[in-house]
Amino acid sequence: MSQSDTLTAQAKPETVSLTGAEIVVRALKDQGVTHIFGYPGGAVLPIYDALFADNGITHVLVRHEQGATHAAEGYARSTGKPGVVLVTSGPGATNAVTGMTDALMDSIPLVVLTGQVATHLIGTDAFQEADTVGITRACTKHNWLVRDANDLSRTLHEAFQIATTGRPGPVVIDIPKDVQFKTGEYLTPEQVRHRTFRPKTEPEAASILRAVEMMAAAKRPIFYTGGGLINSGPQASAALRELAALTGFPVTSTLMGLGAFPASSPQWLGMLGMHGTYEANHAMHDCDLMICLGARFDDRVTGRIDKFSPGSKKIHLDIDASQINKVVRVDLGIVADAGKAIAEMVKLWKAKDKKADAAALKDWWAQIDRWRARRSLAYEASDALIKPQYAIDRLYALTRGRDVYITTEVGQHQMWAAQRFKFEEPNRWMTSGGLGTMGYGLPAAVGVQMAHRDALVIDIAGEASVQMTMQEMSTAVQYNLPIKIFILNNEYMGMVRQWQQLLHGGRYSHSYSEALPDFVKMAEAFGCLGLRASKPSELDAKIQEMIDSPKAVLFDCRVDATENCYPMIPSGAAHNEMILSALSDASVSDEGKMLV
Amino acid sequence: MANERHTLTALVDNEAGVLARVVGLFSGRGYNIESLTVGEVDPAERTSRITVVTSGPPAVIEQIEAQLKRLVPVHAVTNWTFATDGVEREMALVKVAGSDRSAAKQMAAKLGARVLDDRGQATVFELTDAPANIGSFIEAMRPLGLCDVSRTGVAAISRDPG
Ligand SMILES: Cc1ncc(C[n+]2csc(CCOP(=O)(O)OP(=O)(O)O)c2C)c(N)n1
Numbered sequence A: 001m002s003q004s005d006t007l008t009a010q011a012k013p014e015t016v017s018l019t020g021a022e023i024v025v026r027a028l029k030d031q032g033v034t035h036i037f038g039y040p041g042g043a044v045l046p047i048y049d050a051l052f053a054d055n056g057i058t059h060v061l062v063r064h065e066q067g068a069t070h071a072a073e074g075y076a077r078s079t080g081k082p083g084v085v086l087v088t089s090g091p092g093a094t095n096a097v098t099g100m101t102d103a104l105m106d107s108i109p110l111v112v113l114t115g116q117v118a119t120h121l122i123g124t125d126a127f128q129e130a131d132t133v134g135i136t137r138a139c140t141k142h143n144w145l146v147r148d149a150n151d152l153s154r155t156l157h158e159a160f161q162i163a164t165t166g167r168p169g170p171v172v173i174d175i176p177k178d179v180q181f182k183t184g185e186y187l188t189p190e191q192v193r194h195r196t197f198r199p200k201t202e203p204e205a206a207s208i209l210r211a212v213e214m215m216a217a218a219k220r221p222i223f224y225t226g227g228g229l230i231n232s233g234p235q236a237s238a239a240l241r242e243l244a245a246l247t248g249f250p251v252t253s254t255l256m257g258l259g260a261f262p263a264s265s266p267q268w269l270g271m272l273g274m275h276g277t278y279e280a281n282h283a284m285h286d287c288d289l290m291i292c293l294g295a296r297f298d299d300r301v302t303g304r305i306d307k308f309s310p311g312s313k314k315i316h317l318d319i320d321a322s323q324i325n326k327v328v329r330v331d332l333g334i335v336a337d338a339g340k341a342i343a344e345m346v347k348l349w350k351a352k353d354k355k356a357d358a359a360a361l362k363d364w365w366a367q368i369d370r371w372r373a374r375r376s377l378a379y380e381a382s383d384a385l386i387k388p389q390y391a392i393d394r395l396y397a398l399t400r401g402r403d404v405y406i407t408t409e410v411g412q413h414q415m416w417a418a419q420r421f422k423f424e425e426p427n428r429w430m431t432s433g434g435l436g437t438m439g440y441g442l443p444a445a446v447g448v449q450m451a452h453r454d455a456l457v458i459d460i461a462g463e464a465s466v467q468m469t470m471q472e473m474s475t476a477v478q479y480n481l482p483i484k485i486f487i488l489n490n491e492y493m494g495m496v497r498q499w500q501q502l503l504h505g506g507r508y509s510h511s512y513s514e515a516l517p518d519f520v521k522m523a524e525a526f527g528c529l530g531l532r533a534s535k536p537s538e539l540d541a542k543i544q545e546m547i548d549s550p551k552a553v554l555f556d557c558r559v560d561a562t563e564n565c566y567p568m569i570p571s572g573a574a575h576n577e578m579i580l581s582a583l584s585d586a587s588v589s590d591e592g593k594m595l596v
Numbered sequence B: 001m002a003n004e005r006h007t008l009t010a011l012v013d014n015e016a017g018v019l020a021r022v023v024g025l026f027s028g029r030g031y032n033i034e035s036l037t038v039g040e041v042d043p044a045e046r047t048s049r050i051t052v053v054t055s056g057p058p059a060v061i062e063q064i065e066a067q068l069k070r071l072v073p074v075h076a077v078t079n080w081t082f083a084t085d086g087v088e089r090e091m092a093l094v095k096v097a098g099s100d101r102s103a104a105k106q107m108a109a110k111l112g113a114r115v116l117d118d119r120g121q122a123t124v125f126e127l128t129d130a131p132a133n134i135g136s137f138i139e140a141m142r143p144l145g146l147c148d149v150s151r152t153g154v155a156a157i158s159r160d161p162g
């Protein structure tokens, strides 16, 4: 018992003996797991045997272990439940590393079970041996190698606790094959509690009081919200909406937080950051009080740090104490669960009958309206070519009123989707923010659709990204998942091309998507429906056909190849140095080019 | 901001990989390790104490402390440098060679080191002291025939009973 007190010190409760593999399946079921995403191999065969014998869990067979991790991420982010992955040792585990790192960066709860060679073979360079706990130490919240079947159930239950409480994240449990065969005692979740792991989730009353007082005194306030609100659960979004309604303050969000606040609200400024709106970034720069709720001052959000919102007082609410003062010094740090803390702010604001400074807010909103009037998301329309922005706008318009979930790949299409698709609710937007993993969106859509069978699940994709994990179309077909892969095909790694144009003198080094597959034929080869649109006039009908199809659809939307994604804060620039139209080489400093 | 030298101690679960987690945190995030010591403190509780001497600007030290606390097997982290209620010690073995080592022995006696071994062509001194004094002792031995040094790294503990 190296990790925890089993609550068995006095009275030894009833336990049952099971094989390690049976313990795994039993523990998953006791944790409420209904779906796992996996791929078999020698080192996990006993667990696959136990799954064969038990039909209580739906196993989704992916086509590559990276796909399993992203599918589990999509499942987790759209349901609020942990995503579970099962892969074999060696290459199975190493293929899953990208998804683990992605989940770590975006705080997604994943429980990843990896097979390992038998304990007596560990360290001998055995067939398909990899030092999985060594490799994954830096890309998990915690990991374990379980050497004794008697430790297995406790470790599994602790793993779920750690993955889902505090700041969520991925965990790995590496299980040698002999441990899967041996018998051990099974403990239920109720019998296990980690010895020391108790993340702080309750806010301190004094901090809440101070926050409310700072808010009541603010003249140019802004709520800067993030993915923490999604992770905290729907009650956090509900609390934010109430607090925004009470105060009348403007709200912006990071890429990860979209949906926590309704895009239809007049208080919504749109996303902030590198490709955020003019009004959101200027409001961040000029505010006198920044209330950061569940975001982490990522470099994509702050731009140049020494020019970041120079005149403001800052409140930072985060469940992870290490985020406070990590990048930006703040005046008030609150370590707590976002939902609980915001609900307390609402309560106190009402109880103390606080009022926002109405006169100051009126001036502030007038200023914000002047920024809005710049219409920073505007683009030049075309009759001849499908503009990518137009394609997103039409996709949004034609899917309104439906039960829609959006995933994305990484690149310009991702930013256009974030800027233009309007989310009204949390858990509807799945994207790779922190790691920026091309290939995330398609398998994530598989995971989302697995959890929401009747929903309309769309992966807004780029033609380059989608080729990284397109084999998961086969998974979608196998499980009758009617996901829609909507490719903004600009024949370029568009985001790379944009940077090369703006920062590298138009030298388009290896960013052209040459030798593209015929996506329509590819769709057909996989058993999906393939659609293509090349002219604006045919777009609506084709999108409608995609929506109406009961099948998985691959949509090759041929868009203007050289469109750039604006607005943009070039690396090394401040929030109030946004580029609204084409920029020249000279406007980015050498220092800025160094930054990614 | 100027660098400061801090001694951080972490009480950790004595489990496989815990040292790798702590060391990996420092290397992965680019923090300094000047000295590192690990030892079991309570076999029954299966806890160990890891003592790390590090240096960096105050904001970085604050991050290191916060990041350490985030590790699942870390129970508590203490930063002794500003606390007046902590004590720290290090032990060093210092070897001096040469035909006449009497000057070195005199200096060693003055600085509180003792002769641990004097049977061969060299003298080995032992000194347990604050890390800075160990440094001074080594510097004092340098012109007197210093040929090798082995330092344990710092052990630190609080003075209050809790
Ligand atoms: C796995 C991975 N490799 C490389 C990159 C760097 N990268 C960022 S965007 C991008 C281009 C994406 O092209 P595409 O999918 O066609 O999207 P577009 O920008 O054209 O919309 C690349 C290569 C990345 N984010 N992820």
Ligand SMILES: [Mg+2]
Pocket (backbone or CB within 6 Å): A411, A462, A463, A464, A488, A489, A490, A491, A492, A493, A494
């Ligand atoms: Mg592209």
